[in-house]
Amino acid sequence: MHSRSNALAVIQALFVTFLWATSWILIKQGLAEIPALMFAGLRYSIASLILLPWLWKRRNEVRGLSCRQWLELAVLGLVFYALTQGGQFLTLQHLDAIPFSLILSFTPLLVAAIGTFALRERPTRVQWAGVGTALVGAALYFAPSDALRGAGIGFALAGMTLVANTASSLLGRSVNRRRTVSPLVVTTISMGFGGICLLGSGAAIQGLPVLTARGWGIVLWLAVVNTAIAFTLWNHTLRSLSATESSAINNTMLVQIAVLAWIFLGETLTGFEIAGLAAVAAGTLLVQLRREKNPKRSNPTAAS
Numbered sequence: 001m002h003s004r005s006n007a008l009a010v011i012q013a014l015f016v017t018f019l020w021a022t023s024w025i026l027i028k029q030g031l032a033e034i035p036a037l038m039f040a041g042l043r044y045s046i047a048s049l050i051l052l053p054w055l056w057k058r059r060n061e062v063r064g065l066s067c068r069q070w071l072e073l074a075v076l077g078l079v080f081y082a083l084t085q086g087g088q089f090l091t092l093q094h095l096d097a098i099p100f101s102l103i104l105s106f107t108p109l110l111v112a113a114i115g116t117f118a119l120r121e122r123p124t125r126v127q128w129a130g131v132g133t134a135l136v137g138a139a140l141y142f143a144p145s146d147a148l149r150g151a152g153i154g155f156a157l158a159g160m161t162l163v164a165n166t167a168s169s170l171l172g173r174s175v176n177r178r179r180t181v182s183p184l185v186v187t188t189i190s191m192g193f194g195g196i197c198l199l200g201s202g203a204a205i206q207g208l209p210v211l212t213a214r215g216w217g218i219v220l221w222l223a224v225v226n227t228a229i230a231f232t233l234w235n236h237t238l239r240s241l242s243a244t245e246s247s248a249i250n251n252t253m254l255v256q257i258a259v260l261a262w263i264f265l266g267e268t269l270t271g272f273e274i275a276g277l278a279a280v281a282a283g284t285l286l287v288q289l290r291r292e293k294n295p296k297r298s299n300p301t302a303a304s
Contacts, residue, residue, distance in 0.1 A: 081194020137279025
């Protein structure tokens with residue numbers, strides 16, 4: 001029975017990563033008519049509204065949150081949603097999906113390095129080997145001159161998004177490892193804060209867009225399916241999967257995004273770039289192979 005439930009959880013988790021990988025394609029297509037910040041704000045604001053009925057069931061827990069916990073959730077929402085997810089939408093306006101996903105996949109490496117000091121989590125030898133493997137992979141990918149195609153602003157935005165994603169991973173781990181607030185409450189409240197920030201900044205900077213039926217379809221699909229449903233299903237799989245298993249499955253997104261971008265966006269890959277992507281995927285997986293005291297708890301590092 002356990003092996004059957006574990007196999008089902010693996011299939012469900014792979015399906016979630018597929019949904020998150022398709023987000024990159026849908027975002028790239030939706031940006032043709034929807035300003036980036038408003039696009040991100042609509043997605044996460046609508047998703048947080050969808051999660052409100054489940055948050056209502058935990059209203060006693062919400063009432064019991066301290067001022068410090070509210071502040072932590074607000075900061076997490078600002079960093080993870082407003083800065084990281086807003087940065088993702090802005091970056092995809094100026095950079096292809098494949099090189100951006102590769103850059104963002106370095107988040108676990110930075111988390112491991114900074115976490116050594118900030119969270120007192122020392123990387124193992126295997127994890128340091130993973131860092132080296134990923135760096136070699138990045139060198140392989142970007143070695144050809146045409147691999148650096150794309151506007152300079154795109155790479156600058158990708159770098160800023162990488163830093164924001166790293167900070168949000170550290171903040172999220174700091175909040176969740178204390179286990180004083182349930183994952184649903186953390187997700188819904190922080191997402192609500194971030195969505196409101198994105199909507200406000202988008203309206204002020206980019207103005208209010210007029211969406212077509214196609215544009216609303218993309219926004220609603222991302223909000224309902226790729227965010228609200230996908231996050232709920234992912235949390236369900238974590239009841240059966242270990243941290244190592246979920247990290248390995250989440251790491252397949254790099255390859256999935258590359259394949260989907262090739263099919264739907266016409267982004268091509270050379271032999272060097274394919275080898276580089278494979279090395280980065282292997283390296284970031286090794287970095288996430290740490291000995292967990294409680295192997296049933298894990299979180300996606302670069303969900304989309």
